[in-house]
Amino acid sequence: MNFELTTEQKQLQDSAREMSRRDIEPILKHHDPDKPLPKEAMLEIFAFLARMGLLAPRLPEEHGGAGLKMLDYGLIFEQLPPVVAIALLAQDVTISRIFAESSEEQRERLLPSLVDGTRICCTGTTEPDAGSNPREVRTRAVEDADGFVVTGRKMWISNAAICDVINITCIDGVDEKGRGRIRRLVVDSAESAFTTAEIPCLGLRQGHLGEVLFEGCRVPKRNALGASGDAARVLTLTWNANRPLVGLSAVNMAQKAFDAALGYAGTRKQFGKLIGGHQLVQSRLAEIDAQITTSRLLCYAALDAIDQGHRANGSSAMAKRYSTTACERAITEAMQLHGAMGVARETGLEQLYRDVRMLPIPDGANNILELIQGRELTGLDAFR
Ligand SMILES: Cc1cc2nc3c(=O)[nH]c(=O)nc-3n(C[C@H](O)[C@H](O)[C@H](O)COP(=O)(O)OP(=O)(O)OC[C@H]3O[C@@H](n4cnc5c(N)ncnc54)[C@H](O)[C@@H]3O)c2cc1C
Missing domain, CATH: 1.10.540.10 (Acyl-CoA dehydrogenase/oxidase, N-terminal domain)
Incomplete structure (x- = not known):
């Protein structure tokens, strides 16, 4: 190794x-x-x-x-x-x-x-009543001679309000078990009408998290996607690889907070000496460093496992859950080491604090990731 x-x-x-x-x-x-x-x-x-x-x-x-x-x-x-x-x-x-x-x-x-980045796209799965269980989507695609008529609402979609193309998950009927039959359609704003709106949020405010409304939106037949070849495997791998990537964004933020705290501990004096010289401050710095290092290594290990051809279901779920939680804690502690300066806008820490809070939710909320890891460990599925 x-x-x-x-x-x-x-x-x-x-x-x-x-x-x-x-x-x-x-x-x-x-x-x-x-x-x-x-x-x-x-x-x-x-x-x-x-x-x-x-x-x-x-x-x-x-x-x-x-x-x-x-x-x-x-x-x-x-x-x-x-x-x-x-x-x-x-x-x-x-x-x-x-x-x-x-x-x-x-x-x-x-x-x-x-x-080539001249058009922006996004994936619309989540809906007001379908989040952690995407099988519960209700956006409906009705097929007629000319294509599909789509009706429904998507929520919490990254890039929604600036997208040219949205890949949506919808249902076009029911399967033999009475469950919604899933269909994926590419909806292109150049040929299909839909409306979008931003959802104001706690963090990542320069980004775009929004909703999309389809009201009898016409989508040509040629834009219906169909699973072909090893699509199912690719989709699972894509999903699994997203999780450690999101974890690494949390690491990026926590590292910035740590660097700031280390710098501050080396310049701020209280009780006649640098605060970095107080044992409890060193203890907190050591703990933040450990949280960031552990998070980073878990994310790298999960991505490497995917490169080695493993599905990495459990390790990618663990990497994202652990790192988003640990990095959120690390940022809070780095703020605390700044005293009042930690909550002032000028240090940038309050933005990291807000931004990192966005990450335990997409690509599997942390409870769900815990259950995925639990399923890998026990072979028992807690979802059913
Ligand atoms: C920054 C950000 C970006 C996003 N980008 C996209 C995107 O591009 N496309 C898209 O489609 N969606 C996107 N989402 C939506 C995201 O995927 C969903 O918010 C997420 O899947 C959770 O769904 P929900 O919010 O409806 O929560 P719910 O599913 O309603 O869950 C609520 C709570 O209940 C818990 N819970 C649910 N079921 C169980 C269970 N079986 N056992 C234990 N606990 C459970 C969850 O962990 C959670 O804490 C994004 C969200 C955010 C915050």
Whole structure:
């Protein structure tokens, strides 16, 4: 086992860090930190990400993707500003899922403008009454001679209000067990009408989390996706790989908070000495460091397991649950080490505190991830 990154991996990290500092952060700083970025700004950011092949990191090179290993993608992902990383994840995952379930004709028609970042996409599964159990979706697609008529509402969709294309999960009837029969459709705003609205949230405020309303929205037949080849396997892998990636965004935030706390402990004096010289302050710093290191390693290990061909259901669930919880705690403790300065806007810690709180929910809320890990451990399914 070798914990040292290769020269190439260090270079990937360095270029992602440099791109974030030089190209992306100035765009974020130029806009209101509490408002969703204008679409043009996100397109500008996506253009930088596309140049590094990051909008389709999981697609094979022969299909226009970067063909990255998941661990290498994770190393890059960790360096991106979290609000951008979450928008990127929505784009990347949507591209990967469309790719996994589409025909050659659909790939050629739908994917190029998403891969080059000139159009924005998202995945719409969650609904007002269907969250942790996506089998309960109620958005309905009724087929007629011309295509599908879609009616329903999607909630909490990343990139919704700025998307050109949304890959939705809906039902088109019932199966033999009386359950909704799942169908996935690509809805393109250039040919189908739907409305979107932002949902104001606690954190990641420059991002876009929104709802989408379909009221008799017409979708052409050619946009219906169908599971082909090893689509089911690809979908599971996509899902499993998202979790440690989200975990690494939490690590990004906690690392920033830790660096700030370490710096503060080395300059702030109380009781006649640097606060970093007090034993209890050192104890807290050591604990934050341990939380971040453990989180990072769990996420890397889960991504590496996926690269080795494992499904990594349990390890990816554990990585996301552990790291989002531990990093949230680490940020709170780093704030506390700043005293009142920790809650002042100028230190940036209150934003990290709000932003990290968004992450234990998408791609499996933490209870659900615990049950997935529990199922792997016991072989017993607590969901049924
Ligand atoms: C930042 C962010 C980005 C998102 N992006 C997207 C996106 O791009 N596309 C999309 O489709 N959705 C997205 N979502 C939605 C997200 O996937 C759902 O919010 C999530 O699946 C949980 O669903 P819910 O909010 O309806 O909670 P619910 O499913 O109603 O759960 C409520 C609570 O009950 C718990 N719970 C539920 N069932 C069980 C059980 N069996 N045992 C124990 N506890 C249980 C949950 O853990 C949770 O704590 C996003 C959400 C956020 C916050």
